[in-house]
Amino acid sequence: MAERVIRAGVELTPAEVEELELERPDYEVQLESLNQWQLAWRRFKRHRLAVVGSAIFLSIVAVGVLGPVLLHYDFRVIPHANQIVYAGRAPSWVSGNWDPPLLMGETARLQRDVFTLVVNGARLSLVIGVGATIISVILGALVGGFAGYFGGAVDWVLMRIVDSLLSLPLLFIILVAAQFLGSGSWFSLMLIFGAFGWLGLSRLVRSLFLSLREEDFVDAARAVGVSDIRIILRHILPNTLSPIIVAATLSVAGVIIGEAFVSFVGFGVELNQPTWGNILTNSLDFIQQGNWWWAFFPGFAIVLTVLSINFMGDGLRDALDPRARI
C-alpha cells in the first residue's frame, strides 16, 4: 500500500497523509449532484400557480408571435363585408348566430373581428412591456448598484437624481414625451416607459447592495484582487437577482397596463397598429350601445397576462434562489 500521495507538487510521507486525513471518503459528494438549473426547475415545479401562470404566459407569447402569421385574414380587412351590420355583432356563442362564426364578436362601425384584433394586439403590448422592462432593469440595476456599492458622494448624487425624477408627475411627462418623441410609435413609447420605469427599481437595488456589500464574500473577493466593477456585476448583482426578477415581472405587468392607459387616452400607439390599449380606446364610444365584447376581450387579455406574469415571477423568485432547499 505504498501509494504515492502528491499534494501541492510535493510527495507527502504516509504520516502526513494520515495526519491530513486526505484519503478519507467524502460522503457528501456521493449524495446527489443535480446542477443548478435542474434544482431550480425542481423548485419551480412545486409552485403550481407559477407553472399554470407561465404556461398561460408562454401561450400568450406564442399567440403574439405566431397568431398574426397564422390568422387567415389581416385585422385591417373587413371580414364579412357582404353582411353590413353597423352596430357590431356579439360573439356567436352568446348570440346563437353562427353565420358567420365569431369567437369574440365583431366591432361596430368597421366590422372588424375582435379576435383578430386581440391576437394582433398581443404582439405589440408584450414587446412594449418586456422591452421597457429590460431597459429599466438595466438602468435601475446599474444606478442602484453603483450608488449602493460606492456609497458616499456617488450615492448622494445618484439618489438625489432619482428623488427629483420621482417627484415629477410621471404620467404627464410620459404623455408629453410620447407626443414629442415620434407620437404614435410603439418604439418610442417603449423607450419612454423604459427611461422612467427604473426609478423604483434603482432604490430597491441600492438597498440590496447596501447590505450585500458588507458581506464577507465581498471582502473575500476584494482580497483576491477583483475590481470594483466586477464585484458589482459578477459578485453582488447575481445575489440581487431574485428581488429584481420579482420587480421586473411586476414591471412588465405595469408597463402593459400603463401602455393601455396611454393608448386609451389617445397618446399611445397609432390606431392602425393594434395594442390592447388602443383597441380599448376605440371601443369607448360603443360600450353604451351594448358592444361589451369589444372592450371585454382586450381587457381580459390584459388581466390574464398580468396575472400569469405575476404568478410566474413568484415561482421564479423561489426557484432561482440557490440557498433555498428542496
Next chain:
Amino acid sequence: MTTRLQPDAAPASLPAPGRDPEVILDVRDLRTYFHVMDGTVRAVDGVDFRIKRGGRLALVGESGCGKSVTALSIMRLIDQPPGEIASGEIWFDGRDLLSLSESEMRQVRGGEIAMIFQEPMTSLNPVLSVGDQIMEAVKLHQEVSAKEARDIATQALRDVGVPAPERRITQYPHELSGGMRQRVMIAMALSCRPKLLIADEPTTALDVTIQRQILELIKVIQERTGTALLLITHDLGVVAETVDEVVVMYAGKIMETGTVDQVLLEPRHPYSRGLLQSIPSRGRRGQPLHVIKGVVPNPFRMPAGCKFEPRCPYRWDQCKAEEPRLYDTGGGRSSRCWLYDPRFRDRMRRYELEGKDYVPPAAATELTA
C-alpha cells in the same frame, strides 16, 4: 502631533526598510484610525513587525485589539472613509504597499498576498459555484486559458484534500460543510502561489477536530511551498502549534514580541501573563480559573499612560502618568512595560524574587472590589 508620530522603538540597527531580501513583510509604525461620529478610534496605533520569507508569525490579542485591522491595512482593504491609514510603511517584497496605485494593489491582492477569512460559511459567494470562484482568482493573476484555469482549480482543491474535486468544482457553497468551505478558501488563497498568506482566525468558526485538520493543512502547505504565514488569532493553543514568532497586541499597540517558546513559556509583559494564566490547565484543576480583571478600555477614553494600566496587577504611579515604549529585553524580544525601563530595575528585581506569578496583594484586592 510630531512627538506622537515618532516610531516607538525601532532600534537603530534595523536595515533600511525593504532592503533586506530575507524579509518578505516589514510593517513600520502602522497607524490605522477610524473617524466616526463620536471621535477617532485608533484601532492600530504604531505597530512594527517583520516576517521572514517562509516565516510564520502570529498576531495575538483579544477582540478589538486591532489585529484584524492590521491585516486589512496590509491588504489595503480598509474603507476610506471612515478609515484612514494615518502613517506607516508596509514593505512587501521590496515595495511599500501604501505607495502603490489601486490597480497595482489589485495585482498584489490574491496574487502575492492571499487572505483566508474567519467565517467560511459567509466568505464564499452563495450564487457562484466553487469552481467559478477559484477560477476567477486564477484568471485574475495568471495568463491561462479557461481550461487551464479549470485544471489549476481542480488541482488546488485536490491539494487541500477535497475528495472528488472534479465534481466539487461544480457545486455551490451551500452544498459543502464548514470544513470543506474553509478548504475551498485555502485552495483559492493558494491557487496563485502567494508569497504571504494572511489567515484571519481561520479556525474560529470550526469545531475542534476540523480546526486541527485545517491548521495542519495550512502548516504543511506553508512549509512545502515556502509561503510566509501571518496568523491572526486569539487562541494561544493555535499559536503554539502553528507559528514561530508571536506579537501580542492590546488596544492597538504591540505589548510583547518574541519567539513562540519565549512568549508562551516565559511571558514578560503582564498582559501576556494574564492571557496565559487564563487558559484552563490540568495542573490547576479544582482551582478557580484566573481572569484578567476589568474590560478592554473604551476606544474614545483610552488611559493616558499605559493602555493596560487599569487592569494590570503590577501597576504603580508611573504607569498612569506616562506610556512606556517597547523595550528591547534581549534575545530578540521586546516588551512594552515600565518594569523593563532601567530606572525601575529595583522594582523588577523585587517581583523576580517573589516569583514569576507573584501578584501584589494590594493591587489584587483593589481590582476585585
